[in-house]
Amino acid sequence: MIRVNIQQQVLHFIVFLVIQIPFLYKLILFNSAFGFFYIGFILFLPYALNRSLTMVIAFLTGLIIDAFSNTPGIHASACILVAFVKDGWFNLMMGTSDDDVYLDWNELKVWGSIKYLLPLIFIHHIIIFTVENGGFNSFGFLFSKILYSTLYSFIIVFGLSFLMAPKARRI
Incomplete structure (x- = not known):
């Protein structure tokens, strides 16, 4: 059974949004790479968390980003799709179905x-x-914008995941 540390999840939510919102449209690389690193919060939600709850959290996260970026529902819909497929994708890529995966x-x-x-x-x-x-x-x-933004966002999310990981287990 999965144990969710609510305080840790709230901290992750605040970290990702505090980093994302002030820099939403300010950190653009070469006029084609946009960093949407708030998606990391959704991707690092606990594995096997109730799918409905995950999708509600993703919707609210996307809605907050939509409110600050003046994009009516674009981020919310993208977040919902990612939340819907993330556990299945993890099972497919990692070949595991253990509920105690962090x-x-x-x-x-x-x-x-x-x-x-x-x-x-x-x-x-x-x-x-x-x-x-x-x-x-x-x-x-469009494809270059998607590709460069994906790489940019991945680097930021990967770096944040490394920095937010418990140091005792990082080795």
């Missing part, structure tokens, strides 16, 4: 983080930028 750097390490985080961040960014663009117009620019 989704942090200590559990995933480098290769596990790449296999778990990168595709889900890519899906999140596809939804955001495709809806924002109004479809697949200017496909080359």
Whole structure:
């Protein structure tokens, strides 16, 4: 059975949002890489947490980002999809169904983080930028924006997961 440390989850929520909201549209690399690293909070929600609860948390997280970025529902819908598929994707990539898995750097390490985080961040960014663009117009620019933003967000989420992991188990 999974044990959820609510205080730790609230701290993670605050850390990801405090980092995301002030820098939402200020940290843009080369006019094509946007850092949406709040998605890390959803990706690191405890494994096997009730799916409905996970989706409600993802919706509220996306809604808060939508409120600050003036995007009506784009982030909320992308977060809901990621929350819906994250446990299934973890099972597929890691080949485990143990309920006592903690989704942090200590559990995933480098290769596990790449296999778990990168595709889900890519899906999140596809939804955001495709809806924002109004479809697949200017496909080359849209794809480069998705790709560069995914890499940028992955680096930030990976770094934050390393920094937030308990130091005693980090080795």
